[in-house]
Amino acid sequence: MSKKLPHICPSCSSLLNVKSLICSHCDTEVSGNYNLPVLASLTEEDQQFIISFVKCSGSLKIMAQDLGLSYPTVRNMLDDVILKLGVVQRKSTGEI
Amino acid sequence: MRTKLFNPFIYLAGGKALALGIAGMIMAALLGFFGHSHFNGVLDFHKFRDGLPLYISLAEQAIIFLCTVVPFYVAGRVFSTSQIRLVDVTGTLALARGPMILTAVTGFGLPADIRGLADITAGVIALALVGFVFVIWMVALSYNAFSVSCNIKGSNSVSIFIVCLLIAEISAFYCCSLLYPHS
Incomplete structure (x- = not known):
């Protein structure tokens, strides 16, 4: 079963940040407060769409x-x- | 199945839809010509006792189509934030007129003259209702054609669609009336 990366706080619906990262090879753990990349804040479906878009060299005709x-x-x-990306970017900069 | 019946434009638009739609309109004109019926507006379908010349049946379809495309394309350019293409608007709206072929088929069973209540049989009422269902189907398809090709969604899209449909109906009705020599 593939796990979904949560990016919205279940309590207040704000964007979640990354607190720790771990190396699956040597178990080294890095802690901090990192923003999620904008693309990671989109749904899996939207991310898949962007991957297909890039793979098709941005040709909507080929993609269709x-x-x-x-x-x-x-x-x-x-x-x-594009609309969702705008909303995520505005959320991450605190505009909304 | 429901999507394919009411919103085939998710899968089909552009040049292919336009070619299919034009073929459908020609078929509706031919059926109307042979069935002594005609379309004189976006939503209008009537029987004609003596029939009309074939060129008028074909011209009606062309006028109706143009009168439909113009207001919807202009509305799309004004209200849509997307880069809409004329070929998508024309293609989807042409395909949306597909049910008119079936409406034209019902014309074969309808009497040309209804002079009294005695002429309105159960069969005539049933055929008229079936024809009406096809018109409703065409309107639902036209809405989805507009929504997909112009990327206009939500409550706003319904109001814009109704206004455009009214403009199309009035202009098509007027332009078609110019075709008939007696009018």
Whole structure:
């Protein structure tokens, strides 16, 4: 079972930060207070969409063919991801 | 299944949808011509006692389509924040008129003249209702075509859609009326 990386606080719905990182090879642990990368703050589905977008060299036409969807559907998905990225960035800078 | 019936535009848009939609409109015009019925507005379907020349049936379809595309494309350009393409708006809206083929088929069973209550049989009422269901289906498809091709969602999209549909209906009705020599 793949675990989902939580990025929203279940208590107050703010963005979560990273407190510690661990090396799975030697068990070295690093502690601190790090912001999650913006992409990690998106849902797994949105991250997968971005990976497909990059793999298709940013061509929505090729992506639509690969996904078996129409061009405007893929463009709308991209626009939704752009909107979400804007919200995450504004949240991380404390604008909202 | 429901998505494919009411929102096929998730899978199909652009040039392919446009080609299919135009083929559908030509078929609806031919069925209307042979069934002595015609479309004189975006939502209008009527029987004609003597029938109309084929070129008028075809011209009606072209006028209705153009009168539909123009307000929806303009609304998309004004209200959408996405980079919309004309080929997607025209393609999806053309495909959305597909149910009109089935409406034209119902025209074969409807009488050309209804002079009294005696002419309104149960069969006529049933066929008229079936035709009405196809019109509703076409409206639902048109809404989804507009929503997908222009990326306009939410309550705003419904109001914009209704206004555009009214503009399309009025302009198509007026332009079609210019086609008939007696009017």
